[in-house]
Amino acid sequence: MRYSGFRVIKEALTGHRGWGPAWRDIDPKSSYDYIIIGGGGHGLATAYYLAKEFGKSRVAVLEKDWIGGGNVGRNTTIIRSNYLLDGNEPFYEFSLKLWEGLEQELNYNAMVSQRGILNLIHSDAQRDAFIRRGNAMILNGADAELLSTEQILKSYPFLNVDNARFPIMGGLAQHRGGTVRHDAVAWGYARGADQRGVDIIQNCEVTGFKIENGRCLGVDTTRGFIGAQKVGACVAGSSSRLMAKASMRLPIETHVLQAFVSEGIKPLLPGVITFGAGHFYCSQSDKGGLVFGGDIDGYNSYAQRGNLPVIEDVCEGGMAILPMLGRARLLRSWGGVMDMSMDGSPIIDRTHVDGLYFNGGWCYGGFKATPASGFAYAHLLATDTPHQTATAYRFDRFATGRMIDEKGMGNQPNLH
Amino acid sequence: MLINHPILGPRDASEFVYLGDANLIHRPDWQAEDALAQFTKYGYLRDNPAGEHRELWFHEQGDRSWLIVTRNTLTHEISKVEMARDVASAEGRSK
Numbered sequence: 001m002r003y004s005g006f007r008v009i010k011e012a013l014t015g016h017r018g019w020g021p022a023w024r025d026i027d028p029k030s031s032y033d034y035i036i037i038g039g040g041g042h043g044l045a046t047a048y049y050l051a052k053e054f055g056k057s058r059v060a061v062l063e064k065d066w067i068g069g070g071n072v073g074r075n076t077t078i079i080r081s082n083y084l085l086d087g088n089e090p091f092y093e094f095s096l097k098l099w100e101g102l103e104q105e106l107n108y109n110a111m112v113s114q115r116g117i118l119n120l121i122h123s124d125a126q127r128d129a130f131i132r133r134g135n136a137m138i139l140n141g142a143d144a145e146l147l148s149t150e151q152i153l154k155s156y157p158f159l160n161v162d163n164a165r166f167p168i169m170g171g172l173a174q175h176r177g178g179t180v181r182h183d184a185v186a187w188g189y190a191r192g193a194d195q196r197g198v199d200i201i202q203n204c205e206v207t208g209f210k211i212e213n214g215r216c217l218g219v220d221t222t223r224g225f226i227g228a229q230k231v232g233a234c235v236a237g238s239s240s241r242l243m244a245k246a247s248m249r250l251p252i253e254t255h256v257l258q259a260f261v262s263e264g265i266k267p268l269l270p271g272v273i274t275f276g277a278g279h280f281y282c283s284q285s286d287k288g289g290l291v292f293g294g295d296i297d298g299y300n301s302y303a304q305r306g307n308l309p310v311i312e313d314v315c316e317g318g319m320a321i322l323p324m325l326g327r328a329r330l331l332r333s334w335g336g337v338m339d340m341s342m343d344g345s346p347i348i349d350r351t352h353v354d355g356l357y358f359n360g361g362w363c364y365g366g367f368k369a370t371p372a373s374g375f376a377y378a379h380l381l382a383t384d385t386p387h388q389t390a391t392a393y394r395f396d397r398f399a400t401g402r403m404i405d406e407k408g409m410g411n412q413p414n415l416h
Numbered sequence: 417m418l419i420n421h422p423i424l425g426p427r428d429a430s431e432f433v434y435l436g437d438a439n440l441i442h443r444p445d446w447q448a449e450d451a452l453a454q455f456t457k458y459g460y461l462r463d464n465p466a467g468e469h470r471e472l473w474f475h476e477q478g479d480r481s482w483l484i485v486t487r488n489t490l491t492h493e494i495s496k497v498e499m500a501r502d503v504a505s506a507e508g509r510s511k
């Protein structure tokens with residue numbers, strides 16, 4: 001069924017009885033050409049592009065719980081392409097371009113809102129770094145603009161630019177950045193994939209791989225063995241657990257990141273702002289809640305919940321830049337487990353096992369990557385060559401010294 | 417999280433800095449034939465288990481000692497805290 005304004009009116013007049021499910025609920029077949037493990041944003045996008053761009057049929061997505069219950073439904077929904085390094089920026093810009101056409105492409109309202117992202121500058125050194133970053137963005141075809149404090153005050157009149165401790169000296173804006181309704185991304189890709197014949201199988205956990213003579217022949221699941229020509233792992237925070245079943249140790253630690261939402265208030269923040277003197281970023285959802293977050297908790301965790309010291313730290317950052325935040329009540333906080341890689345950048349690559357591929361290491365920034373990650377992973381799975389924007393995302397970069405370390409932190413995942 | 421420091425008693429985890437897997441105290445031999453491969457594994461690959469994890473915490477805002485904390489990454493429950501120094505010397509490392 002095509003969604004349209006006409007359809008909404010028709011359904012409204014007929015009691016909304018005609019919508020039907022957006023994807024089929026089916027049992028797994030005994031084998032597929034392509035199995036994608038993980039029904040998060042990346043896994044569903046991969047399946048969608050495998051079918052749509054590469055014309056593949058006999059594709060399945062296996063999800064252990066329900067689709068969208070992982071990080072794709074837990075993130076703070078920010079999209080942007082304001083990266084610095086060559087290995088990253090073309091990829092994230094490709095992703096932002098895909099976001100721009102996503103809703104038309106999927107015929108699904110993902111609420112892509114290019115409300116802009118503004119990184120505030122608080123010191124001369126930070127301004128130099130942001131000018132350099134802005135130039136790198138422009139060189140890669142992205143948009144970037146250095147804003148003066150006067151320009152910033154037009155959109156954010158309440159910011160205290162003369163703050164004695166953290167004066168605001170300007171900001172780097174990416175006007176094409178913004179937010180997207182995260183669940184709708186999972187649902188939209190799922191529906192699009194399903195319409196092209198992809199089987200989306202929920203409550204089906206992959207428990208092992210069948211590997212013979214260095215070749216992956218399929219996966220063991222809680223719903224039995226399923227054969228496959230090619231298997232693509234795409235399980236974000238569970239990457240190390242899953243790949244251990246193929247005797248792999250990954251350059252990844254799993255950490256928890258928390259996020260917060262306040263009670264709904266009248267329109268306040270037109271776009272996304274980030275505080276440059278502490279770790280705090282904030283946007284306002286369409287329902288009015290202030291959605292914000294900061295640092296990861298900093299220790300290995302699979303618990304999907306964080307601890308109080310980071311809540312305190314994030315709220316302190318918020319009070320430093322938006323003191324009015326103290327008047328709003330915190331409505332909810334939650335956590336997600338993330339695949340923090342050793343250089344802060346992702347991996348989309350083959351493995352030592354033929355027919356087994358890996359996508360992970362997205363850290364806290366993989367939501368914005370969803371379309372490009374799916375596209376590039378589908379490209380790799382279908383053609384056995386990396387997509388042109390993802391050639392640097394290889395496992396061997398750690399051995400060859402070709403790290404993509406945006407922050408220059410070294411092999412310390414909790415600092416990226 | 418409270419970390420029961422063997423000398424100082426229970427301390428809030430926020431006094432500590434987290435480094436990672438306690439296997440990091442087993443630095444490879446730089447003179448070994450395959451030192452490069454060993455250091456690549458040492459520097460970049462991790463077990464990253466879901467469940468019991470032995471890990472290094474540095475008491476930066478305290479007595480500045482390194483601890484090996486055994487903690488469950490699924491529940492955050494801490495079952496054992498040792499001085500890294502004691503573990504290393506029991507293994508015959510730093511004398």
Ligand SMILES: Cc1cc2nc3c(=O)[nH]c(=O)nc-3n(C[C@H](O)[C@H](O)[C@H](O)COP(=O)(O)OP(=O)(O)OC[C@H]3O[C@@H](n4cnc5c(N)ncnc54)[C@H](O)[C@@H]3O)c2cc1C
Pocket residue numbers: 037038039040041042043062063064065066067068069070071072073074075076077078079204205206207234235236237238242257258259293334335336337338362363364365366367368369
């Ligand atoms: C609090 C928070 C805020 C964030 N904010 C942002 C942001 O503002 N912008 C941004 O770009 N990124 C953000 N991120 C990061 C982003 O959400 C992730 O990088 C991204 O969602 C990961 O990809 P995914 O959607 O495929 O992951 P997930 O949705 O986690 O998908 C992985 C799926 O694999 C399934 N799975 C695991 N093991 C198995 C198995 N054995 N068998 C079958 N299925 C399995 C899981 O159940 C899960 O559904 C944030 C993350 C968090 C936690």
